[in-house]
Amino acid sequence: MIADRINRATRKVPAWPLYILGALPPLWLLFQGFTGGLGVDPVKEMEHQMGLWGLWLLIAGLCVTPLQRFAGVRLIKYRRAIGLTAFFYIFLHLLIWLVLDVQIVSQIIADIYKRPYITVGMAAFVLLVPLALTSNNWSIRKLGPRWRQLHKLVYVIVPLGGLHFFLLVKGFQIEPLIYLGVIFLLLALRIRLPRRKRTAPAE
Structure with a gap:
């Protein structure tokens, strides 16, 4: 079976190379920005790409259990590597917006309150922080069953990320709707329906 072949192959591949691979796209994006490869507004392009890649990885993390x-x-x-890399990308997305795009503290605060897509995005990021900080073996041992409960926040965070993208784009675009559809499909696949009790055959 294809699944067995994939499982045999992945047994030999550790997770740590994903962290190295995850660092390469931002470095390439930075290089492109400095060399004029990101068009007339490189800051906006970097900001958009980092956020989009972060959303992709959040969705990829949701795919693990249904697969x-x-x-x-x-x-x-x-x-874990997928989730931490997603956090890294989203953190860079936020950092670019704060430091390179807006820069003015009062404007940042005003945007968080006045612009729904920023409010939703900040809410998702704030909820994501404790998940990133506790994505280690020590936290799993220390928190015990509470660790699993805490990390169920991802079921709120990923839809918020999709909603952030939907509210961000101008006009009607199909791409954010596809992401939202995929997100809710993956969440629906996690729902365990109650099994029907077998009735005894009539004698």
Whole structure:
């Protein structure tokens, strides 16, 4: 089976190279910005790309459990690396907006309150911070069952990320709707329906 082949292959591949690979796209984006490869507004392009890549990785993290449940593909050991890389990209997305785009503290605060897409995006980031800080073995041991409860916040964070993108774009665009549709489909696939009790055959 294809799933068995994938599982045998991934047993030999550790998760740590994902962190190195995850650092390469931002470096390439920075190089492109300095060399004029990002058009007339490189700051906006970097800001957009980092946010979009972060959303992709958040969605990829949601795919891990459905892939195992319905396809038998076990990628659970990569989920932490995917999540932390997503946080890294989203943090850079926010940092570019704060430092290179807006820069004025009073304007930043005003935008958070007045612009719904920024309000939603900041809410998602704030909720994401404790997940990133506790994505380590020490926190799992220290928090015990509470760790799993805390990390269920991802089911709120990812839809907020999709909503942030939807509110951000101008005019009607299909791309953010596709992301939202995929997100809610992946969340729906996690719902375990109650099993029907078998009735005893009539004698």
